[in-house]
Amino acid sequence: AQSVTQPDIHITVSEGASLELRCNYSYGATPYLFWYVQSPGQGLQLLLKYFSGDTLVQGIKGFEAEFKRSQSSFNLRKPSVHWSDAAEYFCAVGPSSGGYNKLIFGAGTRLAVHP
Amino acid sequence: DADVTQTPRNRITKTGKRIMLECSQTKGHDRMYWYRQDPGLGLRLIYYSFDVKDINKGEISDGYSVSRQAQAKFSLSLESAIPNQTALYFCATTRTGVNEQFFGPGTRLTVL
Numbered sequence: 001a002q003s004v005t006q007p008d009i010h011i012t013v014s015e016g017a018s019l020e021l022r023c024n025y026s027y028g029a030t031p032y033l034f035w036y037v038q039s040p041g042q043g044l045q046l047l048l049k050y051f052s053g054d055t056l057v058q059g060i061k062g063f064e065a066e067f068k069r070s071q072s073s074f075n076l077r078k079p080s081v082h083w084s085d086a087a088e089y090f091c092a093v094g095p096s097s098g099g100y101n102k103l104i105f106g107a108g109t110r111l112a113v114h115p
Numbered sequence: 116d117a118d119v120t121q122t123p124r125n126r127i128t129k130t131g132k133r134i135m136l137e138c139s140q141t142k143g144h145d146r147m148y149w150y151r152q153d154p155g156l157g158l159r160l161i162y163y164s165f166d167v168k169d170i171n172k173g174e175i176s177d178g179y180s181v182s183r184q185a186q187a188k189f190s191l192s193l194e195s196a197i198p199n200q201t202a203l204y205f206c207a208t209t210r211t212g213v214n215e216q217f218f219g220p221g222t223r224l225t226v227l
Contacts, residue, residue, distance in 0.1 A: 004157075009155065041220075043119075043205060043218040043219055043221050044205065049215060051214070090157060094214050095214075101209055102160060102163065103158075103160075103216060105157040105158040107157040
């Protein structure tokens with residue numbers, strides 16, 4: 001079955017600390033992978049995406065993610081967290097070709113940032 | 116102006132009432148989607164559409180219906196709302212050949 005698992009429901013970090021949010025997926029075909037962020041009261045904004053090529057992808061707001069096929073993982077990282085990064089983060093997987101571009105989302109990880 | 120708009124942004128209604136949530140986009144995209152978001156469950160797909168003649172059920176379509184009035188408009192209806200349909204609803208769009216989806220700001224629906 002196709003699925004996305006985000007093992008951490010809530011994470012709290014101090015401002016300036018590093019961050020890693022975990023994402024594991026189960027998908028039958030070669031996937032496209034996404035990280036979206038949802039700030040309070042806002043819609044979802046794309047942080048970054050992986051389609052092919054270099055397995056380390058850079059996104060907006062200083063985020064990066066690394067695709068590890070052997071581990072079926074696509075973890076999101078940031079070297080130094082800012083208070084404005086407090087939000088909910090969603091990992092998603094979709095088909096690499098054809099189909100209806102349906103995305104499967106993880107349950108989300110809510111990030112709190114302490115001053 | 117936002118590329119993907121949703122109306123209303125917030126709605127409180129009573130059990131048994133008919134509700135329509137509307138989504139409009141100015142991105143010129145052909146594909147549109149409706150999701151609901153529940154705490155701890157992420158986003159789940161309700162319906163999706165490739166064009167005005169193509170409507171498909173998602174994983175949780177029971178209790179919902181949709182209408183694609185034009186390429187730019189995709190409405191979600193709850194014919195008889197029930198409390199467990201209380202959720203945050205998102206519309207998203209994309210176009211053929213693009214895998215990234217673009218989301219509206221969401222509609223928070225409360226069914227009492």
